[in-house]
Amino acid sequence: QVLDNLNKTALNGFTIDEAYERLELAVPGGEQRTARLNALRAARRISHEFRQLCLDETLIDFSLQIELFNRHVLTNEWSRTHLFRTHRHLIFDNSEEDTLTAHNLAQLWIPQADSALVIVDANAGYRVFLGADPEGAQELAQMCDARLELDESHVMSPELEQLIGLVRRAIGGEQPLHAAPPPTVEEDDSIPFDDEAIPFDDEAPPFDESVLADAVPLSTEQFSQTASSVEEEQGEGPIEWDNLTDTFIVPQTIFRFYPQMIDWTAAQVRRLVQEEGVAPDQIAILAPFISDALRFSLQTRLEEAGIASTTHRPSRALQDEPAARALLTLAALAHPDWGMR
Incomplete structure (x- = not known):
């Protein structure tokens, strides 16, 4: 977390003290306020000590690299012109x-x-x-001379687009894919905000597997009914769901803590693989965002159950994908004259 704070500080052009002053202003009131402020002040001290260590030992972490680039490379006319x-x-x-x-x-x-x-x-x-x-x-x-707005996808298949609309409807009655975005907090003051909600807590209560009974796969009939409503609203043609038989599983309980959500997901995968004989490569876990911590925790749970997994996310660099790294390695071995490193 300290390294993450340093990285965001550099990317947003703040000093270390400015960043932590902002973080302290964002701490909500309540019983945990003092403890959170103390944690932030400890993190500020560690950040300064780490930065000084880098300077003393001639080390460069990501945050210092960004600061050096912004303060010296971009402000130097020769370096900027060369780039x-x-x-x-x-x-x-x-x-x-x-x-x-x-x-x-x-x-x-x-x-x-x-x-x-x-x-x-x-x-x-x-x-x-x-x-x-x-x-x-x-x-x-x-700054651009021309601006072009595209309102439809040229790479997404109609079937996948319809599936996205169906998934949105199945997970909580969201609007179809092309509906207007929901109001923001500024537009609608009635939107509740829980300032005491904690997204991740290692001391979360143990996962209650009894909630698994509330999570039921959607049947083909339910898929068809939802698909029909999507057709009526979007004016789409008939949708074929031959391959979507009892395959979409959603929790009927909203989890307060990350560990509960991860345990529920791992339990579902373990049940499918070990009890129903579903091959791991036939299971996909969909999430709107996968942080490094979430990815690591989920893979650890699956490894404990002896289930292999792989992850992909749009923000992950292509060179970090195992398949891409294997191809780059083979290319370097086959063509040493390319000078690949």
Whole structure:
């Protein structure tokens, strides 16, 4: 957590003290306020000590690398000119999920480039708590000579798009895929906000497996009924669900703590594999966001049950995928003259 705080501090252009002052202002009232403030102040002290250690021992972590780049490379005319002249064309995808530092770099780069393509997804920017700056992406759009808005996908199959609509309906009665986005807190003051909710707690109560009885697979008939409602609202043609027989499992209980959610998911996978004989490669776990901690915890639970798994997420670099790394290794072995490292 300390390293994560340092990284976000550097990416947003704050000093260490400025960042922790902001974090302290965000601590809600209540019985835990004093303990949380003490934890933040301890983290501030550790952050300063770690930064000083890096400076004393000539070490560079990610946060110090970003600070050095912003304060010295980009402010040095020769370094900046060399960087921009070397790379004459810029493609910036998913810019709404990137950071203030990345947007500032792009703002300096675009006027110097021969061509630039900035891609922004509408109704995205979900990684704000990871440092994303959606507003900065809109500022980049203003720098472009032409703006083109695409309102339909050219790579998603109609069947997959219909499945997405069906899943949204099955998980809590959400609106179809192309419906208007829900109101924000600023637009609707009636939206409740639980400032005492804790997303992750190692001291969470033990998982009660009795809730598994409340989680039932949707039958083919239920899928068809939901699909019909999607057809009526979206004007779609008939949907074939021949391959979706009793395969979609959702919990009927909302879990307060991450460990409960992870234990429930692992228990469902273990039941499918060990009791119903379903092959692991025929099981997919869908989640809107997979953090490193969540990924590690879930894989650990599955490994304890002897179940192999693999993960993928859009934000994960391609070179981190085992298949891609295997291909790069083979290419380096077969073509040493390429100078790959």
